[in-house]
Amino acid sequence: MTSDTDPRFLRSREAILNAARQLLLDSGPTAVTHARVAERAGVGRATVYRHWPQAEPLLLEAMATVPMPFLAEPTVPTRAWLRRELEALARQLELDDVRAASTTLASTALWDEAMDARRARFAGILTDRLAGALDEAEARGEVTLSLASRNAAALTIGPLYYRSTIEHAPTDPTLIEAAIAALGTWTTSP
Amino acid sequence: MTSDTDPRFLRSREAILNAARQLLLDSGPTAVTHARVAERAGVGRATVYRHWPQAEPLLLEAMATVPMPFLAEPTVPTRAWLRRELEALARQLELDDVRAASTTLASTALWDEAMDARRARFAGILTDRLAGALDEAEARGEVTLSLASRNAAALTIGPLYYRSTIEHAPTDPTLIEAAIAALGTWTTSP
Numbered sequence: 001m002t003s004d005t006d007p008r009f010l011r012s013r014e015a016i017l018n019a020a021r022q023l024l025l026d027s028g029p030t031a032v033t034h035a036r037v038a039e040r041a042g043v044g045r046a047t048v049y050r051h052w053p054q055a056e057p058l059l060l061e062a063m064a065t066v067p068m069p070f071l072a073e074p075t076v077p078t079r080a081w082l083r084r085e086l087e088a089l090a091r092q093l094e095l096d097d098v099r100a101a102s103t104t105l106a107s108t109a110l111w112d113e114a115m116d117a118r119r120a121r122f123a124g125i126l127t128d129r130l131a132g133a134l135d136e137a138e139a140r141g142e143v144t145l146s147l148a149s150r151n152a153a154a155l156t157i158g159p160l161y162y163r164s165t166i167e168h169a170p171t172d173p174t175l176i177e178a179a180i181a182a183l184g185t186w187t188t189s190p
Numbered sequence: 191m192t193s194d195t196d197p198r199f200l201r202s203r204e205a206i207l208n209a210a211r212q213l214l215l216d217s218g219p220t221a222v223t224h225a226r227v228a229e230r231a232g233v234g235r236a237t238v239y240r241h242w243p244q245a246e247p248l249l250l251e252a253m254a255t256v257p258m259p260f261l262a263e264p265t266v267p268t269r270a271w272l273r274r275e276l277e278a279l280a281r282q283l284e285l286d287d288v289r290a291a292s293t294t295l296a297s298t299a300l301w302d303e304a305m306d307a308r309r310a311r312f313a314g315i316l317t318d319r320l321a322g323a324l325d326e327a328e329a330r331g332e333v334t335l336s337l338a339s340r341n342a343a344a345l346t347i348g349p350l351y352y353r354s355t356i357e358h359a360p361t362d363p364t365l366i367e368a369a370i371a372a373l374g375t376w377t378t379s380p
Binding site: 096099100102103104106107109110116119120122123127146147148151153154155157158159160161162163165166167168171172174175177178179181182183 | 290299300309344347350351352355356361362367369371373
């Protein structure tokens with residue numbers, strides 16, 4: 001009855017996705033539930049379930065349509081900026097919904113091409129942004145990197161991601177400091 | 191017809207799990223496929239599918255029954271031992287099956303209590319072993335740790351895990367060296 005080319009089906013899909021994006025921007029990832037999305041989109045809850053039987057893929061899709069907030073717009077000194085960004089990322093990774101979205105992304109990417117493209121885009125943005133900011137910091141003499149700047153995302157975000165998804169525990173500040181220190185020799189004070 | 195208390199059902203389950211464990215020990219995680227498990231267990235492929243519709247949970251269950259190989263039996267100097275262990279772990283994380291098993295573990299643990307207990311046990315073993323080895327290294331004067339030893343697993347395994355599951359790329363040796371250096375000040379030569 002419904003299909004990918006049915007205009008009503010496509011319209012409700014778009015309304016749901018818009019509602020999810022608005023909820024995400026207004027109230028954060030925990031707001032992207034079937035009930036709240038249905039209410040905001042002005043459709044029945046069953047319609048939301050028909051398009052997205054589970055909430056994580058809907059959250060992921062909504063996330064993919066909003067600009068990635070992390071590591072955007074670097075400020076100087078780089079070290080202080082990076083600490084603030086990693087602290088914000090660690091706090092997000094403590095939310096169950098963000099944890100669910102990121103682990104769903106990692107596991108679904110292994111057998112779903114569209115999800116894998118999303119994973120690659122997500123990882124690439126973080127790697128590029130951090131490498132760019134660190135290359136500039138090195139050019140300014142703020143840091144002498146001890147490894148290629150494209151390794152920086154794994155070295156700094158990796159511990160936070162492992163702490164959240166494998167250890168299921170909050171990231172403490174010393175873990176972030178140690179990861180930042182591992183990037184190289186900083187000339188700015190901690 | 192079959193149920194959790196049917197002796198034939200339980201016997202075939204045990205035979206399949208034994209076969210999966212043997213294949214894992216003999217030939218590594220990529221050998222744990224429905225076809226090879228069925229052949230080794232002497233049951234039909236349909237029987238394997240009935241117990242484990244997907245291969246990852248079967249691999250995870252087989253993994254849970256064999257001793258965790260990583261970070262076991264520390265040797266001195268700790269720094270060289272840790273490098274070897276992290277290199278071995280990085281190579282395992284490059285295998286599609288290990289990637290699938292670890293991301294399945296992380297995502298399924300969010301809504302499945304048994305899987306969450308397995309995740310916690312898995313993470314706890316790695317954290318305990320590494321903390322134990324580093325505490326001994328510090329007592330011997332090999333290292334002055336720059337953070338609590340229970341943060342060491344996230345700081346060193348985290349980058350490898352992120353590189354494998356989010357960046358889908360191999361870990362290069364400089365990433366491992368940087369993570370080891372981040373643990374503190376080492377008195378042993380690199």
